[in-house]
Amino acid sequence: MSTNDHEIRNVVLVHGAFADGAGWRGVYDDLTARGFSVAIVQNPLTSFEDDVAATTRVLDRQDGPAILVGHSWGGTVITEAGVHPNVAGLVYVSALAPDAGQTTGQQYEGFAPTPDFxxxxxxxxxxxxxxxxxxxxxxxxxSDADAAFLRDSQVPINMAVFDAAVTNAAWREKPTWAVIATEDRAFDRAMLQHMAQRAGAQVTEVAASHAVYLTQARVVADTIVTAAQNAATR
Structure with missing residues (x-):
């Protein structure tokens, strides 16, 4: 199926902590098969500013409006970078969504700990x-093989990023969608729901782990397509 004349055709995918862009392969394959142009940001995870700059660099290369998608820590990145004029809509995939002036670390306050993470x-x-x-x-x-590959290819993150305050909250300006993994063991589910509700996001819940972008790629891709079909009319 190809995109229609009313859809946004560009998608930019932003990975989170402890990972790189390779985990998006299933989402990439699904979206490109449907006629979308997809770019994947490789966050260095060395600082908040570096990750925002890496995302902005890719957004600058888009030839028209784009849907900006973030997983986990990538949600904080798209919250800041999403004010870019090429961004027409945001999709948070089991992702953080701080408000302007807040740090990522502050999002955890008042929510249950995650002892398996x-x-x-x-x-x-x-x-x-x-x-x-x-x-x-x-x-x-x-699968055990996929989990082992993710484990052995993980990218370390500079933990100082969680104390960096966000300057912009793009979700206050751009239409927003969210995919919440109901079996996420990295974030309290109530925390994800709180952030999505505050952002006014249209929420899709799916039984999945924190690696929902990998294990439920079709659900994530479908949400991105919904965003592409509707953000242009907002």
């Missing part, structure tokens, strides 16, 4: 997910 922080301030807990905490619904 264990971060090991090195002396240099960068964090990896505990390899022994990786599958249960990040991707319990992935």
């Amino acid at each position: 264990v971060i090991e922080v090195g002396d240099d301030g960068y964090g990896f997910l505990d390899p022994e807990k990786f599958q249960v905490g990040f991707a319990h619904d992935a």
